[in-house]
Amino acid sequence: MTPGISTNVGPISLERPTMLASGILGISLEVFARLYKEGAGALVTKSLSKEPWEGYPNPTVIGVKSGYLNAVGLSNPGAAYFAKMISPNKSVPIVVSLVGSVPEDFTFMIKQFENVKVLAYELNLSCPHVEKVGLEVGDDPNLVQKIVKEVKKASKVPVIAKVGLGSSDYLETVRASCDAGIDAITAINTVRAMAIDVETTRPILSHKIGGLSGTPIKPIAVRCVYEISSKFDIPIIGCGGISSWEDAVEFILSGAKAVQVGSALVEKWTGVFSEINQGISRYMERKGFQKIGDMVGIAKKY
Amino acid sequence: MTPGISTNVGPISLERPTMLASGILGISLEVFARLYKEGAGALVTKSLSKEPWEGYPNPTVIGVKSGYLNAVGLSNPGAAYFAKMISPNKSVPIVVSLVGSVPEDFTFMIKQFENVKVLAYELNLSCPHVEKVGLEVGDDPNLVQKIVKEVKKASKVPVIAKVGLGSSDYLETVRASCDAGIDAITAINTVRAMAIDVETTRPILSHKIGGLSGTPIKPIAVRCVYEISSKFDIPIIGCGGISSWEDAVEFILSGAKAVQVGSALVEKWTGVFSEINQGISRYMERKGFQKIGDMVGIAKKY
Amino acid sequence: MIWLESQRNTNSVKVVTIEKVIDETPTVRTLVFSDEFLSKVLPGQFAMVWIPGVNELPMSVMISQEKSKAAFTVRKHGLASTALYSVKPGDQIGVRGPYGNSFTIKQGKLLLVGGGTGLVPLMRLATFLQKTDDVTVIMGSKTKQEVFFEGLANDILKQNKHVVLVVTEDGTYGESGLVTDAMQRLLKENTFDAVYTCGPEKMMRKIVQFAAEKKIYVEASIERMMKCGMGLCGSCCFGEVLACKDGTVFDGQYLLTNKEFGYTHRSKSGIMENY
Amino acid sequence: MIWLESQRNTNSVKVVTIEKVIDETPTVRTLVFSDEFLSKVLPGQFAMVWIPGVNELPMSVMISQEKSKAAFTVRKHGLASTALYSVKPGDQIGVRGPYGNSFTIKQGKLLLVGGGTGLVPLMRLATFLQKTDDVTVIMGSKTKQEVFFEGLANDILKQNKHVVLVVTEDGTYGESGLVTDAMQRLLKENTFDAVYTCGPEKMMRKIVQFAAEKKIYVEASIERMMKCGMGLCGSCCFGEVLACKDGTVFDGQYLLTNKEFGYTHRSKSGIMENY
Numbered sequence A, B: 001m002t003p004g005i006s007t008n009v010g011p012i013s014l015e016r017p018t019m020l021a022s023g024i025l026g027i028s029l030e031v032f033a034r035l036y037k038e039g040a041g042a043l044v045t046k047s048l049s050k051e052p053w054e055g056y057p058n059p060t061v062i063g064v065k066s067g068y069l070n071a072v073g074l075s076n077p078g079a080a081y082f083a084k085m086i087s088p089n090k091s092v093p094i095v096v097s098l099v100g101s102v103p104e105d106f107t108f109m110i111k112q113f114e115n116v117k118v119l120a121y122e123l124n125l126s127c128p129h130v131e132k133v134g135l136e137v138g139d140d141p142n143l144v145q146k147i148v149k150e151v152k153k154a155s156k157v158p159v160i161a162k163v164g165l166g167s168s169d170y171l172e173t174v175r176a177s178c179d180a181g182i183d184a185i186t187a188i189n190t191v192r193a194m195a196i197d198v199e200t201t202r203p204i205l206s207h208k209i210g211g212l213s214g215t216p217i218k219p220i221a222v223r224c225v226y227e228i229s230s231k232f233d234i235p236i237i238g239c240g241g242i243s244s245w246e247d248a249v250e251f252i253l254s255g256a257k258a259v260q261v262g263s264a265l266v267e268k269w270t271g272v273f274s275e276i277n278q279g280i281s282r283y284m285e286r287k288g289f290q291k292i293g294d295m296v297g298i299a300k301k302y
Numbered sequence C, D: 001m002i003w004l005e006s007q008r009n010t011n012s013v014k015v016v017t018i019e020k021v022i023d024e025t026p027t028v029r030t031l032v033f034s035d036e037f038l039s040k041v042l043p044g045q046f047a048m049v050w051i052p053g054v055n056e057l058p059m060s061v062m063i064s065q066e067k068s069k070a071a072f073t074v075r076k077h078g079l080a081s082t083a084l085y086s087v088k089p090g091d092q093i094g095v096r097g098p099y100g101n102s103f104t105i106k107q108g109k110l111l112l113v114g115g116g117t118g119l120v121p122l123m124r125l126a127t128f129l130q131k132t133d134d135v136t137v138i139m140g141s142k143t144k145q146e147v148f149f150e151g152l153a154n155d156i157l158k159q160n161k162h163v164v165l166v167v168t169e170d171g172t173y174g175e176s177g178l179v180t181d182a183m184q185r186l187l188k189e190n191t192f193d194a195v196y197t198c199g200p201e202k203m204m205r206k207i208v209q210f211a212a213e214k215k216i217y218v219e220a221s222i223e224r225m226m227k228c229g230m231g232l233c234g235s236c237c238f239g240e241v242l243a244c245k246d247g248t249v250f251d252g253q254y255l256l257t258n259k260e261f262g263y264t265h266r267s268k269s270g271i272m273e274n275y
């Protein structure tokens, strides 16, 4: 669409740097096709598990001052069902997000996608509200290393690890992933958080603790991208609170080669992708940047 | 002032549950006296070090969407100077915040306050932007345990440990503090974060990475208070993004016996303490709570 | 912080206290509460309703007939709706929203076709119509006992030229048969400027087809599994659109291109199921 | 996101481009840039000015005499102010604010006494005065070379009855001596409805005392070490008040109760130092 804003996240080529984040509108091929047409550079699916999951009862997603809390509980129709559903896909760049506890979970799921067009896999090592998967995996660098090794062996397409803030040093999760040959890192997932209603004196989410997303986490996410890109030579996809082109550029300057957008859909809906893309494009023109790569990480030089 | 809202944080008795957080307006006895008169239940000082510190060059504090970033660099006049400055104090409940790297730093500082009226000490184990102190100490439970033990030996008044989200499990910092006999926990400090200006492509804070405070971190802080109070039998002081009585009650319901207010001063100024106190008081009346203790942690029963 | 009502964060849960409970039928109740904000929403908009300790459900915003008050009308069914149905005055529920788009207000000869609690947004719509409109309402239910809102509809439309047609499947009250039968019959002798419908999707599909055949403008309000209500979770996807955000109201022209309409919807895990 | 100017988060750093640099004296320059928001602040308000890669300093908002433009007038001194002084048209600086309260606008016979860059808020104040006011401005500097804003002051007040009195310590221009001498002399023959002052604190203390002795309403704008500018860090504490938030403008009655006024201020680490 707009020239100049194509980007390479390691081996992953994107026409546009603005991706849909995992778990956001991510269960239908038709919706993916629409968002791609409306400007998203790639679409990350809802994190898939071996079996279908119902997720937690509602309330699973609520607003808080300036952001959102969710504990959806990784509801998803399962990898096999999902693979079949997207199998007609020819042209939409879909990144399949996977969640599991042991290497076999992941390799099993990858098998389901054997004959399906997939741009890359994203391993969700950072969901903050489901036991035995997500952050509980990400917090264990040894396990991460094993999983990434097996997944890299099993997958014919690039593999991304999605990290977040857990109860251990997320930079060790990045290190383990890099050591095991990961192709890129997505940072960050939601941050563990909760809200209590003072009238009923109850936690509002049915799972009580969920993940904070949106504007509130942006400065935390920018810091993580900056830290990862300062310490590791690995392509990064920035995620967390991005809702404008300025936000996207902030992540790129701190070291991201692409960005993912989630919560901003609420306020800006599907127009958010082209709005950000056009903003980046105009910014690049004004500042004399030829390509996204020219901007990546330049905030680090100061 | 308002009856019914006095509270006990373990051995620390407060007339009112709303304290001034450390580092906020915290370098002058006259200011403390004023804020006490205006409704604060206690005043926590700027974190003090053995020697005076200039802190980082400006910009040290800036606003971001809906919150604040700071990397003040713990500028402070040093414990000895500060002790002398507040020595005339007779009636203002001052909590002295201390920061250091080894047990001797802390015991040295406590010596300076030997003949000064101090309500309690708060150990800053969680400043996210100064090397060798704060989070770097808090991330090391063994060191925390040693420090707390020595401080408890040296201090004649209660000792609080202030924790935050670092690169290890903050619950281990809490555990180490409890094992060493800490009297209470303050949670949380600011969260490591940064902002990059897209026009100049530079990090804005002179120290680049600072701490996020205000509204954005509230759901994270509530979660921490809830987790600590679910796992440990220790009095907790909640801190992070509190700007209204509803916020304060949310922390109390999740397990805090008192709260600290920082960033809300910007928008509400010194009236924030009595506004919150009155709000809590009216809420208690409406809901039939007799004392703060009746509310503490009741969100955990669901 | 005291939010001015106009600044209210529509996505945050606001707790309200039930003030009045009205029995509409043995299984349907209307719950009335004070909420300036929700009292003013557009016809077709819905709220996410939290039943503390139980669940959260999407509910069309009902009219309350009292200033600054809002209401929901709920049919008891599974666990969550039964819990909501069972609240008493003084109980607290949480609301967030309003969400979704709304019916397009047309003028002239209008037909509203509702089944069961699908009547809720249509009642709200009726209050937005011009006094000069000629309005026909068809309301369907299984049996006499389950008929509700007949009096209310007549009352809302009392200044209009109007007909309220009740249809029961077992013929125990009003006309006998299905709302679709009644509509087909009406269409033989009448034309309409617009048709609005809400109810079971198979019913709506027929209504949309009938209207389309006669080239009458038609809108239907769609239900899907809703978790967030605000366009994040994707659970309400309906072809390439999201029911909570692009809808819930769609026009007939679009609906007839949507392969799911009247046939399939997704479960909580996102698996496609047939109606 | 495009912030409407009215919604701008005053605490976020906004980067602006210097459009014009005016040499006022060999060590003082005025920097002009476009910023609707700052162009409209009250007299006495200040901004925090980021010199990227160097530092951030509090600066009174100067007048620009052009619509939608704002300005700072800076004296080169240490590292940061010299860097700011040295910016060229096209260079970018960051601004946040406005911060602080403002002078109270009185009417009648008014006296403005400024030293050095303390004239900046007084010039802004002059633009807020009524045309019917009788205004005297005393501006002090060490020597002729350092005099600035004389023409500007006359220009702003050209429709007023006014006097602009320049005082140099070495007598190379205007009256010889200190602004306080000039004020004392004026007070012998005149009375005033209000006195406003900004400049070195020892000077301001004398001015406040002189006015107080004559029971004239007086306000002074105070400088302190400022890090946040918004009432968080405490570095600007001045007795029990905070200069950035409770001030920077205080009235004489208060100032004479403040033990620090004219005597002590705090260093970057918070240690009290004498003036």
Ligand SMILES: Cc1cc2nc3c(=O)[nH]c(=O)nc-3n(C[C@H](O)[C@H](O)[C@H](O)COP(=O)(O)OP(=O)(O)OC[C@H]3O[C@@H](n4cnc5c(N)ncnc54)[C@H](O)[C@@H]3O)c2cc1C
Pocket: A058, C046, C056, C057, C058, C059, C060, C061, C072, C073, C074, C075, C076, C077, C078, C079, C080, C081, C082, C117, C120, C222, C223, C224, C225, C226, C227, C248
């Ligand atoms: C926009 C919208 C407006 C609605 N308005 C009304 C109304 O005004 N009055 C009324 O009585 N009902 C209304 N409903 C239906 C209502 O939300 C519930 O689906 C219904 O009450 C059954 O709930 P349950 O928990 O008792 O069902 P269960 O017995 O638990 O489940 C039965 C079925 O109910 C549906 N369901 C359950 N949870 C949800 C959910 N979160 N979102 C959508 N469907 C769900 C599913 O199809 C499920 O299979 C509306 C639904 C939508 C989407």
Ligand SMILES: Cc1cc2nc3c(=O)[nH]c(=O)nc-3n(C[C@H](O)[C@H](O)[C@H](O)COP(=O)(O)OP(=O)(O)OC[C@H]3O[C@@H](n4cnc5c(N)ncnc54)[C@H](O)[C@@H]3O)c2cc1C
Pocket: B058, D046, D056, D057, D058, D059, D060, D061, D072, D073, D074, D075, D076, D077, D078, D079, D080, D081, D082, D117, D120, D222, D223, D224, D225, D226, D227, D248
């Ligand atoms: C409200 C306010 C308005 C001001 N308006 C103007 C103005 O319009 N024009 C102008 O030229 N100057 C103004 N100043 C003074 C200016 O902020 C600097 O203090 C001055 O320029 C010296 O800076 P420096 O870095 O060159 O000093 P340095 O040589 O680095 O330091 C010398 C002294 O400058 C002062 N200083 C340094 N940094 C700060 C700071 N962040 N806050 C306060 N004082 C500081 C301290 O007293 C310090 O000891 C104002 C100050 C305040 C508080």
Ligand SMILES: Cc1cc2nc3c(=O)[nH]c(=O)nc-3n(C[C@H](O)[C@H](O)[C@H](O)COP(=O)(O)O)c2cc1C
Pocket: A021, A022, A023, A024, A046, A047, A061, A068, A070, A072, A074, A097, A124, A127, A162, A188, A189, A190, A212, A213, A214, A215, A217, A239, A240, A241, A242, A260, A261, A262, A263, A264, C232, C233
């Ligand atoms: C409702 C919701 C569901 C989510 N589900 C997933 C998921 O399944 N897998 C995952 O890796 N991240 C999931 N996330 C996290 C997002 O992908 C993203 O990392 C996070 O929301 C931060 O980005 P944002 O601030 O732009 O929303 C979810 C977020 C939300 C709000």
Ligand SMILES: Cc1cc2nc3c(=O)[nH]c(=O)nc-3n(C[C@H](O)[C@H](O)[C@H](O)COP(=O)(O)O)c2cc1C
Pocket: B021, B022, B023, B024, B046, B047, B061, B068, B070, B072, B074, B097, B124, B127, B162, B188, B189, B190, B212, B213, B214, B215, B217, B239, B240, B241, B242, B260, B261, B262, B263, B264, D232, D233
């Ligand atoms: C400008 C500033 C300075 C701070 N300095 C300290 C400090 O010296 N010691 C400390 O323990 N916490 C310090 N904090 C953290 C606060 O005490 C508090 O934990 C944090 O700001 C979260 O609360 P809030 O959201 O109410 O501001 C500082 C915060 C700010 C904004």
Ligand code: FES
Pocket: A025, C225, C226, C227, C228, C229, C230, C231, C232, C233, C234, C235, C236, C237, C242, C243, C244, C245
């Ligand atoms: S209910 Fe979540 S996207 Fe519609």
Ligand code: FES
Pocket: B025, D225, D226, D227, D228, D229, D230, D231, D232, D233, D234, D235, D236, D237, D242, D243, D244, D245
């Ligand atoms: S400058 Fe920080 S409180 Fe005034």
